[in-house]
Amino acid sequence: MMKLWGGRFTKPTHQLVEEFTASISFDQRLAEQDIRGSLAHVKMLGACGIIPQEDAEKIAAGLLQLKERFEKGELAFSVSDEDVHMNLEKHLIEQIGPVGGKLHTGRSRNDQVALDMHLYLKEETSELILLLNRLVQVLVERAESNLDVIIPGYTHLQRAQPILLAQHFLAYAGMFRRDVERLEDALKRIDMMPLGAGALAGTTFPIDRELVAxxxxxxxxxENSLDAVSDRDFILEFLSAASIVMMHLSRFCEELVLWSSTEFGFVELDDAYCTGSSIMPQKKNPDVAELVRGKTGRVYGHLFSMLTVLKGLPLAYNKDLQEDKEPMFDAVDTLKTSLILFAGMIETMQVRRENTERAVRQDFSVATDLADYLVRKQLPFRQAHEVIGKLVLFCIEQGKFLADLTLDEYKSFSELFEADLYVAIDVKNVVEARNSRGGTGTESVKHQLALMHEWLKGQ
Structure with missing residues (x-):
């Protein structure tokens, strides 16, 4: 079968080479964008008098018919026609005759494919931003509905200080807000039109790129034709932002896996987001959280794959760039599904308050506040730190917690202790004492919620 570009060749492409170099198996996904770009291009060709207006209108009508056939699943794509561009052009020519061959006037597959990917990624990035906004909204709602829940805060995965669960949710809301801002910034580079660059040097035809844009x-x-056809920075930037989003999701998933375990028992994940065991009837496995955590490496891999593809490429277009689409497609699909499922998982999970309340009263996470108590009585902090450290060791040896010690036991470590120490180490008081800006006290968290609501309204 004669290729559309076959005039210079005297023998057919080796079958294995044909299969190896073809991209239609995955880039047919760009058919809608390719047709949209072609409609704009042919409108410009007619408006500029590069082809007769009658031909432009006939081609446009044919493209709309192709779009309808594609949407109905009636278009057959062939490996022998290599990619989505050649397949669609061949279908167009078969449908409306030789006049369809005029569509490719003033453009190359090099700027055509770059256009398709810009259109695709612009649409998908905008949708991902909406999904991230939805996730932030869910976290804000869960923070508001659990404003009175206190959980242990951790450093090094060791009990550190008690915090509001709402504060924990809002920490992730802040991360996802920054993810939105990163994607919004990436859109500035995605929202650039390469069409009109030709193969690499522009075109001799009097095209109107501004009209097409x-x-x-x-x-x-x-503004540079070489840059237009060889640039894939916009995909790299997207993959980088996507990797950071997945990292944030993965961190939260790690905590949900821990929190839903019997050992923690802080939350109960909804059955719709869990699975069972084929052999152990009692199991309820947090598979969605685990798989989101696992798929993070997949998106990281796409970023490194693209960086590796690009690192040694001379200008302008090289066939290596065919490897840009599958990582982009899969990263979009993975991130989109992960965001949808994760938001649903957070929205439906139950907080087991009885366990969180027990947890914050059976540890030493108020130790810092006990040290601060002594500091307020003018004991230097380093000495206060040492006193409380010895108190904690004593408690561990005696199998007690700080709230269990008698006043006499406290005084054996420092005469500065008085009965009011028990007020100072009450968990609720410990949390409410931290109302500095950004802190975990209720008033501070309410301020954080107000700021997040204000941001969401502007989205």
């Missing part, structure tokens, strides 16, 4: 909703153009 306006038709497709791009805010600016690539």
């Amino acid at each position: 306006a038709e497709l909703g791009f805010s600016r153009l690539y």
Whole structure:
């Protein structure tokens, strides 16, 4: 079968080479974007008088028919036609005749594929931003509905200080807010139109790139044709931002796996987001959390794959760049599904208050406040730290907690202790004492919630 580009060749492509170099198995996903780009391009060709207006209208009508056939699943794609661009062009010519061959005037597959990916990633990034906003909203709602729940705060995965669960939720809301801002910033580079760059050097035809950009909703153009066809920074930037989002999801998933275990018991994940065991009837496994955690490495891999593909490429287009699509597609799919499932998992999980209350009263996480108590009585902090350290050791040896000790036992370590120490180490008082900006006290957390609500309204 003669290739659309086959005029220079005297023998057919080796079958294995044909299969090896073809991208239609995955880039057919860009068919809608390719048709949209072609519609804008042919409109410009007609408007600029590069092809007769009658031909432009006939081609546009044919492209709309192709779009309808594609949406109905009626278009057959062939490996012999290599990619989505050649497949669609061949279908167009078969549908409307030789005039369909005029569509490719003034453009190359190099700027065509770059356009398709910009269009695709612009749409998907905008949708991912909406999903992240939804996740932030869910976390804000869960923070508000659990504003009175206190949990142990951890450093080194060791009990540190008690905090509000709402504070914990809002910490992640802050991370995902920054993820939104990163994707919004990445959109500035995604929202650039490469079409009109030709293969690498531009075109001799009097094209109007601004008309095409306006038709497709791009805010600016690539001003250098070499840059336009060889740039994949916009994909790298997206993959980097996607990797950070997945990292944030993975960190939270790690905590949910721990929190839903019998040893912690802080939350109960909804059955819809868990699975069972084929052999152990009692099991309820947090598979969604675990798999999101696992898929994080997959998205990281796509970032490193793209960096590796690009690191040694000379300008301008090289066939290596065919390897840019599958990582992009899979990263988008993985991140989108992870965000949808994760938001649902957070929205439906139950907080087991009886366990969180027990947890914060059976540890030594108020020790810092006990040291601060002595500091307020003018004992230097380093000496106070030593006194409390010895108190904790004493408790461990006696099998007690700080709240269990008598006043006489306290006084055996320092005469500065008085009965009011028990007020100072009450867990609720410990939390409420931390109302510095950003702290875990209720008033501080309410302020954080107000700021997050204000941000969400602006999204």
